[in-house]
Amino acid sequence: MPSSKPLMTQSSGTIPDSVESALRTLETESGGINALAAALRGPLGEPFAKAVELIRNAKGRVIVTGLGKSGHMGRKIAATLASTGTPAFFVHAAEAGHGDLGMITSDDVIMALSWSGEQPEMKNLVNYSARFAIPMIAVTSNASSSLGQAADLVIELPKAREACPHNLAPTTSTLMQAAIGDALAIALLEGRGFTALEFAHFHPGGKLGAMLKFVRDYMRTGAEIPLKPLGTEMSEAVVEMSAKGLGCVCIVNDAGEAVGIITDGDLRRHMRPDLLTVTVDEIMTKQPKSVPPSMLATEMIEVLNTRKITTLLVTEANKVVGIVHLHDLLRAGVA
Numbered sequence: 001m002p003s004s005k006p007l008m009t010q011s012s013g014t015i016p017d018s019v020e021s022a023l024r025t026l027e028t029e030s031g032g033i034n035a036l037a038a039a040l041r042g043p044l045g046e047p048f049a050k051a052v053e054l055i056r057n058a059k060g061r062v063i064v065t066g067l068g069k070s071g072h073m074g075r076k077i078a079a080t081l082a083s084t085g086t087p088a089f090f091v092h093a094a095e096a097g098h099g100d101l102g103m104i105t106s107d108d109v110i111m112a113l114s115w116s117g118e119q120p121e122m123k124n125l126v127n128y129s130a131r132f133a134i135p136m137i138a139v140t141s142n143a144s145s146s147l148g149q150a151a152d153l154v155i156e157l158p159k160a161r162e163a164c165p166h167n168l169a170p171t172t173s174t175l176m177q178a179a180i181g182d183a184l185a186i187a188l189l190e191g192r193g194f195t196a197l198e199f200a201h202f203h204p205g206g207k208l209g210a211m212l213k214f215v216r217d218y219m220r221t222g223a224e225i226p227l228k229p230l231g232t233e234m235s236e237a238v239v240e241m242s243a244k245g246l247g248c249v250c251i252v253n254d255a256g257e258a259v260g261i262i263t264d265g266d267l268r269r270h271m272r273p274d275l276l277t278v279t280v281d282e283i284m285t286k287q288p289k290s291v292p293p294s295m296l297a298t299e300m301i302e303v304l305n306t307r308k309i310t311t312l313l314v315t316e317a318n319k320v321v322g323i324v325h326l327h328d329l330l331r332a333g334v335a
Contacts, residue, residue: 025163025171032160032172033179039158040183047155048180051137052187054153055086058135060107062088065096067121069170070113070177077111077181084185085194097124104128110136115157115173117145126150139180141173155180196296215300216293218329219314219322220246227252227320228280230259235276237262237283246325248311251284257318260284263311290315293322297334300324 040048055062062081066074074090081088091100093112101124104110110129112122117140126147129136138151141159148154157180163171188194199212226244228237230253241249241262251260262284267275270283290313291300304312304326314322 028161028163029172029175032158032176035158035160036176036179039156044156044158047153048183048187051153051155052184052191054135054137055109055184056188056191058107058109060087060105060109062086062111063091063104063108064088064111064113065091065093065122065125066113067093067119069174070115073174073177073181074111074113076178077113077185080181080185081188083199084189085192085198086185086188091125093119093121093125096128101125101128104134106132106134108134110134111139112136112147112151113139113177114145114147115141115170115177117142117147119147122147139177196298213297213334214293215291215295215297215312215314215324216322218297218300218332218334219293219324220328221322225320225323226250229254230279230281232280233276234278234280234283237280238267238276246311246323248323249280250288250313250320250323251280252320255318256320258288258290258313258315258320260286261288261311261313288313290320291324292316297329301329301334304329 036044062078064074064078064081065071071090071092078088078090089103091103110125112125114122117138126136128134130150135153136151137153137155138147139155139157140148141157142148143154143156148156157173157176160172160176161167162169162173196212224244226240226246226249228240228249228251230251232251237249237251241247241264248261248263250258251262253259260280262280266283266285275283289303289307289309291303293314293316300312304310310326312324313320314324
């Protein structure tokens with residue numbers, strides 16, 4: 001039966017129990033992240049830096065392993081590493097002893113996650129690592145654990161209270177594991193100078209993929225571009241604007257170079273009885289903003305937002321080769 005307890009209101013200042021619980025959870029978990037940051041400024045800094053160098057210099061991939069909640073975080077870390085330029089994949093610790101060890105080569109680096117460091121399922125991986133001299137990084141809260149002692153390098157996470165009132169359900173600990181994984185991935189990304197263009201190669205789908213395409217992927221070309229030469233009467237320019245439906249017309253010189261643009265806003269600002277009989281030269285905004293077809297979509301959107309405009313001319317060698325409208329970007333899921 002639903003609770004009849006009133007929800008929080010500005011007048012009463014009452015906070016529901018569920019919101020109080022959420023706040024306690026976030027405060028507890030943020031305490032864990034703060035402790036992790038403090039540790040990185042201190043004793044954890046050196047092993048973290050060594051882990052980055054070990055992974056960067058590896059000829060193979062990063063094999064992330066774990067089980068339970070640590071396994072879930074391991075999958076996430078492997079995915080983040082792979083998508084930011086560090087080849088990585090996840091091997092479940094319990095499955096490793098049933099054939100999956102064959103995926104791991106002597107050129108790889110193993111990253112084993114276990115909060116306690118005492119999971120017996122890790123034994124096969126630990127033995128395999130030692131037998132074939134595959135370097136292992138342990139991510140654990142207990143450097144003295146069996147996993148910590150077997151590893152070549154230990155990233156010892158500071159002990160922190162779980163958000164669970166019984167201090168049992170992995171909450172703060174898993175967040176700290178994910179955070180240290182993100183920290184490793186970004187340190188590696190920055191260290192190798194990983195670019196947005198490289199990032200685009202790994203994210204061709206979804207909104208990220210759309211954002212990392214280029215202006216040329218979204219621009220209208222050829223007969224779709226509203227164009228008129230210098231000296232054109234405004235009556236013709238207005239017809240061109242209406243026919244192309246982009247709310248503007250680009251004015252070009254004899255060389256096909258953009259020298260001006262007329263928008264719906266320009267028409268309103270210059271409204272007068274003889275508007276349709278004057279030439280575009282009198283009405284156009286000179287030196288219109290343009291972008292190259294090789295610009296990333298993310299950068300193009302920044303230009304649109306900064307200038308508070310809805311259309312952008314696309315030029316190459318000063319010649320108009322396309323036009324982009326905000327509506328096209330919205331339909332593509334970019335903006």
